[in-house]
Amino acid sequence: MNPRAETQTANKDLETTEIVRKARENASRMLRDAGYDIGNNVDAVIDPKLPFMGYTAPQRGGFKIVVSGGSVESGLLEGLLVHEMSHVYRIRTQHPSHNGTILQEAVGNLGKMRPYQEKILFDLLNDIQDLYADDISFQVIRKNKIMNDSQATDFLQSWVKDKPAKTDDVKKDNWTNASIMEHNARALAQMHRHGVKDVDNRAKLANQKFLASIPPKMAEHYPYFENLLTNLRQDLTEDNYGTLLADVLKHFLEAANINRLK
Ligand SMILES: [Zn+2]
Numbered sequence: 001m002n003p004r005a006e007t008q009t010a011n012k013d014l015e016t017t018e019i020v021r022k023a024r025e026n027a028s029r030m031l032r033d034a035g036y037d038i039g040n041n042v043d044a045v046i047d048p049k050l051p052f053m054g055y056t057a058p059q060r061g062g063f064k065i066v067v068s069g070g071s072v073e074s075g076l077l078e079g080l081l082v083h084e085m086s087h088v089y090r091i092r093t094q095h096p097s098h099n100g101t102i103l104q105e106a107v108g109n110l111g112k113m114r115p116y117q118e119k120i121l122f123d124l125l126n127d128i129q130d131l132y133a134d135d136i137s138f139q140v141i142r143k144n145k146i147m148n149d150s151q152a153t154d155f156l157q158s159w160v161k162d163k164p165a166k167t168d169d170v171k172k173d174n175w176t177n178a179s180i181m182e183h184n185a186r187a188l189a190q191m192h193r194h195g196v197k198d199v200d201n202r203a204k205l206a207n208q209k210f211l212a213s214i215p216p217k218m219a220e221h222y223p224y225f226e227n228l229l230t231n232l233r234q235d236l237t238e239d240n241y242g243t244l245l246a247d248v249l250k251h252f253l254e255a256a257n258i259n260r261l262k
Contacts, residue, residue, distance in 0.1 A: 016072055020046050024065075027081035030144045036089045036136055038063075044081060046072060056084045063088050079137075079146045086133040086140075096241040097132040106245035110253070116172065117256075120179045124252060125245065127186045131193065131232055138194045152196045159187035162206040164213050170259065177214045178256035182225050184210060189229035221255035 024044035031038055041062025050068035053076075057064050065084045071077050090098040103125050107118065141147050147155065161184060165176040184207045191198055198204055211219040228248065233240070 016046055016069075019072055019077070020044050020067065023077045023081055027078050027085055030082060030140050031085050031089065031136070034136075034140050034143065036086070036140075038085050038088045039092065042085065042088055054080050054084055056087050058091075063091075079141050082140050082146065083130075083133060083137040086136040087129065089136060090129070090133055095132060096236045096238045097129050099238060099241070102238060102242050102245065106242060106249060109246065110249060117175055120175055120256075121249065121252070123179060124182055124248065127183065127229070128232065128245075128248070131186065131190065131229060132236075134190060135193070138190075142194075149197065150199070152194075153199050156187050156191050156196055157198065157203045157206075160184050160203045160206040160210075162209040162213075164210060174215075174218065174258060175256045178218060178221075178252060180210065181214065181218065181222055181255065182252065185222060185225035186229050188226055192230045215258055217258045218255050221251055224251050 028038055044065045044067060047066050048069035050066060053071045054065060054067040067080060071080050107121050161180050165173045167173055188203055211222055
């Protein structure tokens with residue numbers, strides 16, 4: 001790179017760091033104002049190559065939130081940080097949904113899984129954690145007008161997929177499609193939980209199209225997921241959370257393993 005281009009890159013990096021720092025401050029202030037104190041030990045850093053929006057990891061008695069380059073450009077950075085910080089709040093206050101041991105045990109109890117299966121199961125458990133985190137973040141995001149009603153509608157509608165996976169690997173497709181079905185249920189559940197309007201029924205219709213294109217034996221499990229995720233219990237304890245997860249995973253395996261010989 002020539003010296004001029006190098007200076008430009010360095011300036012751009014500084015700018016981005018400053019954007020992330022400001023967004024971090026705003027997000028933690030909004031949460032504090034809403035009654036959710038996340039403490040002082042929460043860093044936010046950018047990973048330009050991260051292929052998804054962001055994540056939170058523990059770090060020396062506190063937390064590090066890593067956000068993608070894409071999230072900075074998307075205009076959703078503050079909303080993302082509020083979401084990640086809501087996870088931090090749930091962890092700090094020891095909400096059972098964020099107890100990693102319970103999650104590991106619930107999946108461990110199922111026996112040996114292929115790596116792709118394990119990933120799908122942890123994604124499912126992460127959806128549940130997200131719903132508990134978003135009970136905090138959605139309220140804060142709306143109160144501070146980070147998203148207006150139509151942006152919230154677009155955002156959640158865009159999560160619903162209408163096309164199933166179709167490859168030569170039927171077993172893997174079944175797992176992928178059960179996973180899509182559950183993610184669709186999560187998007188619709190989140191709309192119900194927060195009164196986000198499904199304008200023109202776009203989410204509902206996309207999901208109906210999806211359900212019509214997967215095996216009926218799988219699709220019949222859909223109502224369980226939408227109902228469970230819409231009505232996740234608020235009186236969560238470590239015990240009843242373990243029971244809840246065992247039940248969710250049992251239903252998921254039934255949906256994903258429709259071709260297994262009994
Ligand atoms: Zn999350």
